[in-house]
Amino acid sequence: MILKGKVWKFGDDISTDHIAPGRYFHLRTNLPELAKHVLEDAREDFASKVEKGDIIVAGRNFGLGSSREHAPRIIKLAGVAAIIAKSFARIFYRNAVNIGLPLIEIKEADEIDEGDVLEIDLANGIVKNTTKGKEYKFVPMPKFMLDVINEGGIENYISKYGDYKI
Amino acid sequence: MGKTIAEKILSEKAGKDVIPGEIIVAKVDLALVQDGTGPLTVEVFDKFGFKDVKPDKAILFIDHAAPSPRKELSNAHNILRNFAKRTRAIVSDVGEGVSHQIMAEKYVKPGDLLVGADSHTCTGGGLGAFSTGMGSTDLALAFGLGKVWLKVPETFLFELKGKLPEGVYSKDIILHIIGTIGADGATYKAMEFTGEVLEQLSQEARLTISNMAVEAGAKAGLIPTDEITKAYLKENGREEDFKEIKADPDAKYEKVFTIDVSNLEPVVSFPHTVDNTRKISEAKGVKIDQVFIGTCTNGRIEDLRIAASILKGRRKHPDIRLIIVPASRTVYKKALDEGLFDIFIDAGAAIMAPGCGPCVGVHEGVLGDNEKVLSTQNRNFLGRMGNPKGEIYLASPATAAASAITGEITDPRDYLQ
Ligand code: SF4
Numbered sequence: 001m002i003l004k005g006k007v008w009k010f011g012d013d014i015s016t017d018h019i020a021p022g023r024y025f026h027l028r029t030n031l032p033e034l035a036k037h038v039l040e041d042a043r044e045d046f047a048s049k050v051e052k053g054d055i056i057v058a059g060r061n062f063g064l065g066s067s068r069e070h071a072p073r074i075i076k077l078a079g080v081a082a083i084i085a086k087s088f089a090r091i092f093y094r095n096a097v098n099i100g101l102p103l104i105e106i107k108e109a110d111e112i113d114e115g116d117v118l119e120i121d122l123a124n125g126i127v128k129n130t131t132k133g134k135e136y137k138f139v140p141m142p143k144f145m146l147d148v149i150n151e152g153g154i155e156n157y158i159s160k161y162g163d164y165k166i
Numbered sequence: 167m168g169k170t171i172a173e174k175i176l177s178e179k180a181g182k183d184v185i186p187g188e189i190i191v192a193k194v195d196l197a198l199v200q201d202g203t204g205p206l207t208v209e210v211f212d213k214f215g216f217k218d219v220k221p222d223k224a225i226l227f228i229d230h231a232a233p234s235p236r237k238e239l240s241n242a243h244n245i246l247r248n249f250a251k252r253t254r255a256i257v258s259d260v261g262e263g264v265s266h267q268i269m270a271e272k273y274v275k276p277g278d279l280l281v282g283a284d285s286h287t288c289t290g291g292g293l294g295a296f297s298t299g300m301g302s303t304d305l306a307l308a309f310g311l312g313k314v315w316l317k318v319p320e321t322f323l324f325e326l327k328g329k330l331p332e333g334v335y336s337k338d339i340i341l342h343i344i345g346t347i348g349a350d351g352a353t354y355k356a357m358e359f360t361g362e363v364l365e366q367l368s369q370e371a372r373l374t375i376s377n378m379a380v381e382a383g384a385k386a387g388l389i390p391t392d393e394i395t396k397a398y399l400k401e402n403g404r405e406e407d408f409k410e411i412k413a414d415p416d417a418k419y420e421k422v423f424t425i426d427v428s429n430l431e432p433v434v435s436f437p438h439t440v441d442n443t444r445k446i447s448e449a450k451g452v453k454i455d456q457v458f459i460g461t462c463t464n465g466r467i468e469d470l471r472i473a474a475s476i477l478k479g480r481r482k483h484p485d486i487r488l489i490i491v492p493a494s495r496t497v498y499k500k501a502l503d504e505g506l507f508d509i510f511i512d513a514g515a516a517i518m519a520p521g522c523g524p525c526v527g528v529h530e531g532v533l534g535d536n537e538k539v540l541s542t543q544n545r546n547f548l549g550r551m552g553n554p555k556g557e558i559y560l561a562s563p564a565t566a567a568a569s570a571i572t573g574e575i576t577d578p579r580d581y582l583q
Contacts, residue, residue: 013349013439017547021554022527025231026238029205029245041549061350061383065547066526067203067285069301090354090385091285095301144189144315154303155213164191164315 063092220312263494345443465493483573527552
């Protein structure tokens with residue numbers, strides 16, 4: 001799968017409280033409404049301006065905090081195709097895989113700027129910055145996770161295979 | 167080859183010898199969701215067409231917004247109650263308390279695999295269970311299939327040495343560790359704790375350490391079981407659940423940290439990350455507007471006893487609100503029986519029903535703009551307590567109680583009797 005999109009830039013330690021703030025707890029059963037506030041506490045204008053296929057690029061420990069799967073779900077619902085970061089928090093990473101949102105870890109995330117256009121080759125582990133003419137390698141996800149991503153999430157995966165195929 | 171606690175439990179649950187880095191499918195003993203994550207679990211469970219829950223116990227906790235402050239959440243609660251009516255799942259309703267505390271009192275057994283749609287599910291590691299947080303969809307699958315996929319973590323060992331000084335508690339130890347290794351210092355790893363300090367900690371104090379493993383990014387916070395674990399289980403009427411859990415002597419750890427607690431001071435985390443820690447000597451004097459004692463981190467009876475011992479015969483500072491939330495109905499009842507409520511009420515506290523209280527910013531003590539709170543909870547992210555214009559400081563119940571008296575961050579050792 002090749003993903004292509006333009007970059008939104010975020011810093012270190014973007015928590016699930018930045019992504020899906022607790023004050024919208026009551027909207028958790030209404031994801032499209034909750035998605036209107038996605039990442040609001042990190043960047044107020046993000047939800048209104050993000051476009052389908054855009055890519056988030058962030059620093060260290062993206063998604064730290066709670067187990068709320070609503071966080072990656074509303075990022076995906078807002079149209080984001082993938083997230084690149086220097087590192088991810090564990091539960092966020094797992095949730096993103098389960099809902100079919102690709103995550104990529106590259107150390108050089110700082111070299112990518114807002115508005116750059118990227119091409120991501122998930123299976124081969126390559127990120128191309130077509131704006132800057134640079135290329136980065138990353139370790140592709142293990143096969144099981146890649147299978148889940150390719151199916152668009154674990155719901156489709158389990159519906160297809162009936163069980164975890166590991 | 168010797169195994170860590172994580173590798174031992176996961177090998178048993180996977181039915182084979184597992185190695186770190188490997189992705190496995192493991193049998194789930196206990197599974198939990200809460201009112202924030204559970205409705206989505208129910209939705210996905212139904213989409214799969216599952217009929218009933220498979221784990222020994224599947225528990226739906228209404229704790230984050232209990233009692234409900236608004237109709238959307240009341241409806242969310244009903245989704246969980248209705249699910250419990252049509253399946254074997256159990257509902258833990260308004261007034262029962264926070265999931266992780268109730269799991270420790272009633273359900274978690276050493277050696278179990280517990281998964282929960284709540285990040286602080288890692289609390290169960292304090293009782294020697296592999297206990298970890300994940301998402302709503304994972305829990306739908308854990309409920310329906312009775313198993314989950316897991317990557318086997320490498321383990322970091324934390325050897326706790328020395329003698330814990332007076333006025334310094336397990337909360338200070340874990341804040342100190344997170345301040346040292348960072349909020350991502352143990353990402354994807356299992357943290358395992360060992361050393362002579364464990365013998366100086368009650369079971370309740372140990373749960374505080376495991377509870378905060380996720381604040382260092384860890385998947386689990388594991389503590390070996392011993393006589394203290396056994397006594398705790400007995401006290402809760404389930405001595406037969408005891409099992410010895412410990413790592414093999416030749417277990418392989420990715421890293422070993424040795425921490426001497428003998429000179430540790432009380433620790434405070436400053437906004438807006440848990441690893442932004444300072445010693446009390448560098449923290450005191452910060453004026454605060456609210457003090458909150460409670461949560462799955464520090465809302466246990468021992469915590470309330472410590473707070474009461476400091477507040478006894480004293481009053482809170484007139485400029486602050488003091489909110490106290492026992493973590494469970496059992497804790498609430500004990501505190502009442504022991505006369506702690508008299509002390510709290512006379513000190514000017516507001517005592518709320520067992521549950522998460524103001525921790526997650528849904529109700530009961532949302533901060534005003536530019537207000538500061540000193541809380542015994544486990545995280546202080548921007549906006550966590552309902553207002554991104556507020557500031558959250560984290561500390562032990564002793565530090566919180568002492569600070570409630572003075573209205574500013576205060577060294578609890580000034581108030582020890
Ligand atoms: S008390 Fe706070 S941290 Fe613990 S489960 Fe409730 S909201 Fe989460």
